[in-house]
Each structure stands twice: as C-alpha cells, then as structure tokens.
Amino acid sequence: MALDLSLNRYADVPYEEKERLFNEVKQDMRYEEYLYGCYECGICVAACPSARFYDFSPRKIAQTMAREDVETFYILLNDSIWDCSQCFSCDRCPRQNSPGGIITLMREVAVKNGLASAQQALEGYGRIVYKIMSTGTQVSPDMLQPNAFPDWGPHVKEISDNLDLWRKALPPETLHTTETGWQVSDKTIIELYLIWHYTGVMDMIKEVDEGLFMILADVMEERLEEEGYDVTFD
Amino acid sequence: MIPVETLVKPAKEREFKVNPAEAPTEDYHDIIFQLEKEGEWEVLRVPEPYIEVETKFGRKKKIPIEKTWHHKSCGQCGHIPGYSTSIFWINRKLGLDYIDPTDQTSCTAWNYYASATSNVAAQAAVAMRNFAAAAETGYFPLIHCGTSFGHYKEVRQELIHSAELRRQVRDILAKLGKKLVMPEEIVHYSEWVHAMRHRIAEMQVRDMSMIAATVHPACHYHKLVREDAIYDPEIYGAQRTAIITATLKAIGVEVRDYSTWYDCCGFGFRHILVSRDFSRSFATQRKIEVMKEEADPDVVVTHDTGCVTTLDQSQFAAKAHGRNVGVPVMSDSQMAALAMGAHPYKVLQLHWHNTDNKPFLEKIGIDVEKAWQEFEEEVEKIKRGEKQYLTWEDVDA
Numbered sequence: 369m370a371l372d373l374s375l376n377r378y379a380d381v382p383y384e385e386k387e388r389l390f391n392e393v394k395q396d397m398r399y400e401e402y403l404y405g406c407y408e409c410g411i412c413v414a415a416c417p418s419a420r421f422y423d424f425s426p427r428k429i430a431q432t433m434a435r436e437d438v439e440t441f442y443i444l445l446n447d448s449i450w451d452c453s454q455c456f457s458c459d460r461c462p463r464q465n466s467p468g469g470i471i472t473l474m475r476e477v478a479v480k481n482g483l484a485s486a487q488q489a490l491e492g493y494g495r496i497v498y499k500i501m502s503t504g505t506q507v508s509p510d511m512l513q514p515n516a517f518p519d520w521g522p523h524v525k526e527i528s529d530n531l532d533l534w535r536k537a538l539p540p541e542t543l544h545t546t547e548t549g550w551q552v553s554d555k556t557i558i559e560l561y562l563i564w565h566y567t568g569v570m571d572m573i574k575e576v577d578e579g580l581f582m583i584l585a586d587v588m589e590e591r592l593e594e595e596g597y598d599v600t601f602d
Numbered sequence: 603m604i605p606v607e608t609l610v611k612p613a614k615e616r617e618f619k620v621n622p623a624e625a626p627t628e629d630y631h632d633i634i635f636q637l638e639k640e641g642e643w644e645v646l647r648v649p650e651p652y653i654e655v656e657t658k659f660g661r662k663k664k665i666p667i668e669k670t671w672h673h674k675s676c677g678q679c680g681h682i683p684g685y686s687t688s689i690f691w692i693n694r695k696l697g698l699d700y701i702d703p704t705d706q707t708s709c710t711a712w713n714y715y716a717s718a719t720s721n722v723a724a725q726a727a728v729a730m731r732n733f734a735a736a737a738e739t740g741y742f743p744l745i746h747c748g749t750s751f752g753h754y755k756e757v758r759q760e761l762i763h764s765a766e767l768r769r770q771v772r773d774i775l776a777k778l779g780k781k782l783v784m785p786e787e788i789v790h791y792s793e794w795v796h797a798m799r800h801r802i803a804e805m806q807v808r809d810m811s812m813i814a815a816t817v818h819p820a821c822h823y824h825k826l827v828r829e830d831a832i833y834d835p836e837i838y839g840a841q842r843t844a845i846i847t848a849t850l851k852a853i854g855v856e857v858r859d860y861s862t863w864y865d866c867c868g869f870g871f872r873h874i875l876v877s878r879d880f881s882r883s884f885a886t887q888r889k890i891e892v893m894k895e896e897a898d899p900d901v902v903v904t905h906d907t908g909c910v911t912t913l914d915q916s917q918f919a920a921k922a923h924g925r926n927v928g929v930p931v932m933s934d935s936q937m938a939a940l941a942m943g944a945h946p947y948k949v950l951q952l953h954w955h956n957t958d959n960k961p962f963l964e965k966i967g968i969d970v971e972k973a974w975q976e977f978e979e980e981v982e983k984i985k986r987g988e989k990q991y992l993t994w995e996d997v998d999a
Contacts, residue, residue, distance in 0.1 A: 397764050398722065417866045417884050453873060453880075454715035455821040455866035456752075459828070464626055475718030490717055492876045497719055504707035506676035509683075519878060521918035523956050536984050537977070537992040538683050538951065540690055542674070542702050544991060549679035553704040559731055559778045560707050566774045567724035576719065 371423040371448055375439050378446070386442040392477045393433075393441075393470070402469035406430040412458035412467050422451040426458040426467030433470055449474045450489040482575030494580045497573065502587050504560050505549035509535055558595050561588045570601040618839055620660035625829045629661060633762050634784050642768055643782040646737045648789075653797040658833045658843075664787050665797035666744070668698035671736040672791075675747030676708045677907030684951025685910065686746055688939040689791050691949045694994060695942055696801060700744075705735045711753035712908075716872035722760060726767060727774045729757045734780035744791050748906030751790040752822030755830055758788060790823060792845050792905035793832055795934050799852035807943040808966055811854040815937075816899040816929075817846045818889065818913065820906035821866045846905050846934045853941040858897035862888050868916065869908035885916035890927045900962050902931045910955075917957045930959035940966070947977035948997045 378386070393399065412426040413419045419426070428448070432440045449471045456468040478486040490497075500506040514525040527534065535544050542550040564570055565588075574581040585601040592599045622629075638645045648664040657663050670693070678685040693700045710728050714720045736743040745751045761768050761784070772782045795802070824831040824843040837844035837851075842864075847857050868884030870877065890913060893899055904910055914931035921927050932940075936950045946952050946968055952959050953974075960970045980996060983989045989996075 396722070397767065398760065401759075401763075415864065417868060417870070417888070418880075420888070421880050421883060450872070453866060453868070453870040455869070456825045457821060457864070457866055459825050472715070472718065476721060479718045480721075486718075489872075490719075493717055493872065496875055497713060497717055500676075500708060500710055500713040505680065506708050506710070506712050507680040509680055512681060517915070519882060519919045520915045520956060521922075523918075527954060530981075533981050533984055534953070535683075536990065537948075537981050538687060539948070539992055539994045539997050540683075540687055540702055541991070542704060543679055543683050543687070549676045549708070550674050550706075551704045552707060556705045556707055556735070559780075560728070562778060563724060563727045563731065563774060566777065567721060567727060569720050569724045572719050572721070 369423065371443075373440060373443055378442055381442065383438065386438050389445065389477055389481060390436070390438045390441050392481075393473050396473045396476070398469060399473060402466040402473070403430060403433055404463045404465055406434050406465065407463055409462065412461050412465070415457040415460055417453050417455060417457065418451045424448055424451040426452075429467045429470055430461075430465050445474055445478055446483060446485040449478065450485070479572050479576050487576050490576055494577050497577070498580060498584060501564060501569075501573075501584055503548045504552045504557055508548050509546045558591065558597075561592055562597070562599075564588070565599050565601070618841055620656070620658070620833065620835070620840055622660045625659035625661065627759070627827075627829060630758060630762060630830070631661075631786070634758075634786070637762070637784075642765075643772070643784050644737070646733065646742065646783050646785045648786050649742050655793065655797055655832050656834065658829050658831055661829070663793075663830070663832070665789055665793050666742045667798070668693075668700065669741050670698075670700045670744040670794070671739055671741035672700060672702050673706055673709075673732060673736070673743050673745045673747075673750060674702070675750065675907045676712060677911055678746055682907070682910055682951075682954050684936060684949065684954060685907070685933045687949055687951055688933065688935040688944060689746065691939050691944055691997065692795070692798075692802065692935060692942065694998075695805065696798070701739055701741045703735065703739065706732055709747065709750035709753055711749050712871055714753075715749070716875065723767065723770050723774075725753070726757050726761060726771045729754050730761075730771050730775055730782055730784075731778065731780060733785055734775060734783050736785075737781070737783040742789075743785055744789055744794055746791050746907075748790065748820035749822045749908065751788060752826030754788045755827035758784065759827060788830070790905070792823070792849075792934050795849050795938055796832055796845055799849045799938075802849075802938045802942060803852045806853055806941045808941050809854065810937075810941050810966060811856075812965055813900050813962070814856045814858050814897070815850055815901050815903045816858055816860055816893040816897050817850065817863070818867060818902060818904040818909055819843050819845060819863070820904060820909050823905065846903055849934050849938060850903060853938065855937070858899055860893045860896040862892045865889060867904070867909040867912040869912045871908075874908065874912055881912050882916040882919055885912045886920040886925060886927055889913060890917060890920070890929060891925060894926045894929060899929055900965060901937070901959075902929050903934055903937055904931065905934050914956050928957060930955065930957045930962050932959075945976070945997060946970075946973050948980065948992060953977070
C-alpha cells in the first residue's frame, strides 16, 4: 500500500500532540547516537529489505527527523515504522546514522502512548509478548502448530504430532521442555518479573493491550506473592 | 592537465588495510576497565587459555576456549534444537568444560525489535542479570543467538555512555542481590567455532571437500556495533566478516559467493511471526533464488536463529509455486559437528528442519535411511519406557 504523506491525513490531531511525541523520541538517551544528519545519498534505502516490498524508506525517517518535520514525523510514526525489519542494514550510512535505531525509539514512543496504529500493528502478537514476559523464553516448541504455520508445510504437523517424544530425544537436559525454549529456574523467573516491575514495562503493555496486561498481571502478581513480594501492577 | 592515473591507483593495485584509528567508536576495552577502576562495575575476565582474533578495524578480541556459560537462544532451543545441541556436542567432543544454565532468560530482544514493548532500562537490566548469573558460576558467557550478541553489544555501548543508566541498572540488580558485572568481551558462539576451527578440523572424520556452500552472515552479528565482529585479511581481504567462511574453509568446504550476501534473510522479527508474506518473499527471492542461480550450493550455512529459520522454512511455499529453491540450511555448529562425525538426527536433529537435506547428507556419504532408523530406535525405547531421555552417552555410543 502506498504511503500517504499528504498533511491532511492527520489534520484532526493537534500539532502540539505531534510535537510532544516528536520530542519524546528526541529525548531518548540513544537519539544523538542515531542521527548525525543526512547526505540524502540513499545508501540506506539500497540496503533496506523492507524498501523492496513496502512503500518504506529509512532515508525518509532520517531526513524527517533531521529537518524536525513534525507533521511528516507523525505520519511515519503511524503508517510506516512497523514495516521496518530491524535488521540494521541501514547502519552502513556514511554519516553513521541509524534509521533502524530511530525507528526503535519511535516504536517505543508509539507503544508507550498507546497509539491506535501501534495497537493495530501488534494485533496477533500478544501471545508472543505473553510468552516472553511470563516464561523468559520467546518461542516454545508447542507453538509449532500447523494452523499457526500453514505456509511451512506438513513438517510442522509432523513435529507437533511427535513433540513430546522428540523433545525427550534431545541430549541436553535443559531442552526436554515443550512450553518453554529451555528450562528456566523459578528464581530466575521471579527476577525477570521484578525487572519488568522496576522498569515500567507493564505500563507499556497496558497502553497497547489491556487484556494482555490483565492476564500478565495476574500471573506475575501471584508468582511474586508466593515468593513474598508484595507487587501490584496497576 | 594532470593525468588521472597519477592521482588514483588502478583498482587492482589498491590494497585494503585495517586501521584501528578508523573505528567509529573508542575501544570499549579501555572504557570498561576504566569504569571498573572507578568502582562502577566489575569486569568479568575472559578465562585463560583464550584465543586472540582480530575484529573489523584490527583490534584484538579474546575468545575463551572453555569454562563457557552457554547463553541459549529462544528460536534455536524452541524450534531448531539441533543447533544448540551441536554447539554442546562439539564442546564435549573436544573435552571442554562448560555450563548449560537454567539461571538464564532470553535477552528478550527478539520481542523488543518486533513489538517495542520494553525500554532501554529493562533491556539493559535483563542483559546484566544474565551476565551477573554467569559471573556467579565462575564461567564466561557464550552467546548463542546473533540478535542477543548484537543487542548486548548495543547495551554495552549504552551503559558505557550513560552513568544514569548504569546507576539505574545497578540499583535494580542490587534489589535482586546481584552485582553489576560487564564481561571483558561479548562473544558469539560462532566466534568460538571460528577460533576453534583448526582443532575442529584436526578431529574431522568426514570428508566435506565435495560440498559447495553459500554463507549468510547474520545482520545483527556484523551490522550492529560493526567494529566488534571478526574480520581476517585471509578471508575476503578483510572487507567483509570472516565468520562462518573461515570455519567452512578449515573443514574443506568450498565457499561460493553470490551478489546479495549483504542482504538480510527477511526475518524481520515481527514479520516472521505476523507478516510472514514479507519474510517468505524476501528470503526466497533475494537470497535462496539468487544463491541457486549464481552459486548452486549444496547447503546454505549461517549462524543465527532467525536466519536458519527464515531461509529454511520459507522455501516450502516457494517450492509449491515452482520457484528455483531447494537448498538445505544449517548453522556453522551443525556443519562443524557433522564434519567431526556427529549423528545427523541424534545430534544435528535435522528432522526439525524443513528443506530436503537428504541429497546433501548422501553426498557426504551418510546412509540417510539407516541414520533415521537409528534415531527412530532410540525414540521407540523412550516410547516403550525403556529410557526416559536420549542421553549424551547414547549419542556418543
């Protein structure tokens, strides 16, 4: 789908709100390491995988931020950043910009502020967030279900049908798990939950997926309480 | 008029020389030890003996030989477990001491790059919790995942440059009863395989000289904090990373070049899970088909979770459309283990991979039917309750 850069697309959003979000990106401690200016040479675009399949340009990201073009920033924030592959091929920039890094910051701001576009981009992704935050490993063997990966062919069903046995047929003892990538100790999980608590990550989840937040909060609060921690995610 | 040739050397006479002064960042070694002197953190030393290698701008990097703490990978352990099994098997075969810990979480960076549902402090705290856990054991972290490796290099840069972030993470770790510990080096497992390649070759029992391979270097290995990736004047004239290629050459594999070597695999972090049409298209059209047309390899070798997954799994749909695909995809650890005599199913666990690898295995003289039968017999014993698990002893028997 073509990227619509006409300024009337988000005319109903006050300029001050767009500027607030723009400044939030700029205030990240990493920002000044990610943007030094732009030659407009297009090397980042040539290297970018997403630019080949979407109307997406890392050059537009760098230029827009360098020019402090708040209106275009807001359009990219909503309609472009989720196309990025986060491979950082654009880091070959001769000015040492990192358009991919800027996008990481923009995505963080989009999530933290609960933008509808971020919520939409993360639809269908909630179970992954749940898995990583609650178990400490991101993809588990039992995710290999044919209905989740129909384009990977019948071998996914074969794995799914034999999952318990094939996991037991792995020599490393830590890999006999099916619900987590590897066996993570209870103490480690508690420490991970405390990190989420101390760094405000659950507040971000609440902004983009209220249902997921409630499920995660229940799971974490219960485990933390069992270990003697009085933590409430609210 | 001044003749051009007096000003510019012809291309064939030009020589690329690495120059530490051209590195885009200051040498992290100097800074992390200075911060240790100032009481900001402890530095976890690379255990001796170690092997020294050169990185992109000619700096030295220490790679530990043993006493390694294996920081496992979500995707490898979850969906292609023969990848990490092969890393462990090589360690055991070489008689090296290592730990496969349960006090380890994911770096959580796959999720961060996919969904941004995290922040700089959380990411740094997760990294430093894992490093502190490693330090408590007296072993040194060896990072299995390319994204974890790249992300941890970024985290190191952020911590080096922000006293406020160091304070924040130090406070969080203190609440967990842990110290702030920065490893002297952040080491990817493929760097360990690279450093150990001559010892691996000494123990090689399978001839691989009839095999042609293409190499896909993982983006997060050599594009994130690019100055901390292994380069070698003997490999591509040190103009691209030597990782994987040097290992394959050491075990006698012919490495063939292709024009889109710098392109990513198409993984995309969120794309491989929720926008897979992009990943499939990119992996096949920009990588596999180009490799097939320009190099016609027997196998694609890479060194990261996402790359093996994307390049391998994406070929099924493309094949259904009659595209020019059909090359098995493996990690360098699996290739090295295979060369050292590892079982293709008990160790490499190739039944978790998708693209047909039988022609490749047969080319190196493996009786595929027999090998699969041997694996099935072990599975049957587990099914009958004669054994609980396949053990290292079973594999080595």
